[in-house]
Amino acid sequence: xxxxxxxxxxxxxxxxxxxxPTTAPHxxxxxxxxxxxxGSTLGITxxxxxxxxxxxxxxxxxxxxxxxxxxxxxxGGEDDTGENAHIILxxxxxxxxxxxxxxxxxxIVKMYKYQHGKPMSVRACAQRxxxxxxxxxxxxxxxxxxxxxxxxxxxxxxxxxxxxxxxxREQCRAAGSAxxxxxxxxxxxxxxxxxxxxxxGEGHDLQAKKKELLPMGTVEHxxxxxxxxxxxxxxxxxxxxxxxVITKSGIEEKYFPLKQD
Amino acid sequence: MNHFPELWGRPRDDVYGPYNSSYLKSTGPxxxxxxxxxxxxxxxxxxxxxxxxIAADNLASYGSLSRFTDVKRLRVFGESxxxxxxxxxxxxxxxxxxxxxxxxxxxxxxxxxxLNAKNLHTYLSKVFYKRRSDFNPLWNxxxxxxxxxxxxxxxxxxxxxxxxxSGPHLATGFGAHLAVPILRxxxxxxxxxxxxxKEDAVSALRECLKVLWYRDARSLDxxxxxxxxxxxxxxxxxxxxxxxxxxxxxxxxxxxxxxx
Numbered sequence: 001x002x003x004x005x006x007x008x009x010x011x012x013x014x015x016x017x018x019x020x021p022t023t024a025p026h027x028x029x030x031x032x033x034x035x036x037x038x039g040s041t042l043g044i045t046x047x048x049x050x051x052x053x054x055x056x057x058x059x060x061x062x063x064x065x066x067x068x069x070x071x072x073x074x075x076g077g078e079d080d081t082g083e084n085a086h087i088i089l090x091x092x093x094x095x096x097x098x099x100x101x102x103x104x105x106x107x108i109v110k111m112y113k114y115q116h117g118k119p120m121s122v123r124a125c126a127q128r129x130x131x132x133x134x135x136x137x138x139x140x141x142x143x144x145x146x147x148x149x150x151x152x153x154x155x156x157x158x159x160x161x162x163x164x165x166x167x168x169r170e171q172c173r174a175a176g177s178a179x180x181x182x183x184x185x186x187x188x189x190x191x192x193x194x195x196x197x198x199x200x201g202e203g204h205d206l207q208a209k210k211k212e213l214l215p216m217g218t219v220e221h222x223x224x225x226x227x228x229x230x231x232x233x234x235x236x237x238x239x240x241x242x243x244x245v246i247t248k249s250g251i252e253e254k255y256f257p258l259k260q261d
Numbered sequence: 262m263n264h265f266p267e268l269w270g271r272p273r274d275d276v277y278g279p280y281n282s283s284y285l286k287s288t289g290p291x292x293x294x295x296x297x298x299x300x301x302x303x304x305x306x307x308x309x310x311x312x313x314x315i316a317a318d319n320l321a322s323y324g325s326l327s328r329f330t331d332v333k334r335l336r337v338f339g340e341s342x343x344x345x346x347x348x349x350x351x352x353x354x355x356x357x358x359x360x361x362x363x364x365x366x367x368x369x370x371x372x373x374x375x376l377n378a379k380n381l382h383t384y385l386s387k388v389f390y391k392r393r394s395d396f397n398p399l400w401n402x403x404x405x406x407x408x409x410x411x412x413x414x415x416x417x418x419x420x421x422x423x424x425x426x427s428g429p430h431l432a433t434g435f436g437a438h439l440a441v442p443i444l445r446x447x448x449x450x451x452x453x454x455x456x457x458x459k460e461d462a463v464s465a466l467r468e469c470l471k472v473l474w475y476r477d478a479r480s481l482d483x484x485x486x487x488x489x490x491x492x493x494x495x496x497x498x499x500x501x502x503x504x505x506x507x508x509x510x511x512x513x514x515x516x517x518x519x520x521x
Binding site for chain 2: 015016030031033035037058060063065066067068069094095096099100139260
């Protein structure tokens, strides 16, 4: 059977408009769901401790939103004080995603304890965080995360991530807007890159300085130096330095003021 | 007339041109609010000893048109919380309706703990974050003022992306550029809020609104101000900016930093 439309168009006499939509150009989405809140984070491990630190500035473009907006969180602690937590997480990038990610991981680590009757290991938590990030592979949490704690042997453990969940256990890692300023400093001062034993040989025979884990006092000093230097050269870093030190006796939180300019 | 009754009475293409049914388009991506329409400008707020003061003008603009000049952008929630809205006004009205239904439900609940400003801020920031994640944002930037669970003054911000931050004084929109520097000079962040009196806070807000009225083209000299203390919310919605003077303009040279 022939349709009314077909009949008319075949005759070519009088046309009527029915529900054949004329093609309109696709409208671009003008809403961009991300923003960059700036700031930097840094983690270093030692023999029996791990340190996670981050500046407390939050920015939007050239504006400072807040001078105290923490980026380092306790994970899996009791209620909102975070007491008895044994894992710490830092997130830098898009703060709203960072917050959502932290809340999710915190809930998971808490549920793990209720269901299994024992705290989640840092290794398990690290793998779980990777899975969470990858589960949003095509609409990612726009953050660089660093997870820290103590491993099964009581040694300092540090895991660093990219926004879609690639992760790696490392000795030290800087993330965020000033990562490119801090990381080379860490390579030299923590991993002793380009450091040689004086007089140990000529040219290629020069002996590299032996790798060793640094004591807590030295690490804390390096963290402060890294941030005071980053503040000088990066506009998005400053205001305050929040530091969490995790040892077998728990998590100690510290705060040091940074330049506010 | 033809032999197809379904065509009778329809506009003929040769008379009216083909009907553009593109707006009926059922294919292609789903579209949401891609940009705000009727908007409110800055909201400014300061914490003081024993409370928080918050202010916003009464204008809703449609682009550069001053469309509605009597829009109340400060909304009171419960006993001691105020939300100040900037951005899309229809989204503000939607959120206001949402808050109203929560307030009613909370008042009928038996547990007796009413939501404070901190709870309200957490809730609203999650609404914003959910909507941005659905690519259907509520186009607002809000300030929530009141008290936290420990009865301490609370002031925090949330925006269309779900970003949150707090501070002793905050401002949205143009206020972030014009009001925040004034507030930072008057109340340095290292100064404890216990040293700021209610009167200082309120006069600072009026000063900020005056500067915004001078320099923000989408602002109005009619404004609302809310003072939240333990005794409750004191809301004044029909305030007028006074003692305006362009006398200072004579002394401005160059872009302002120049002295000679």
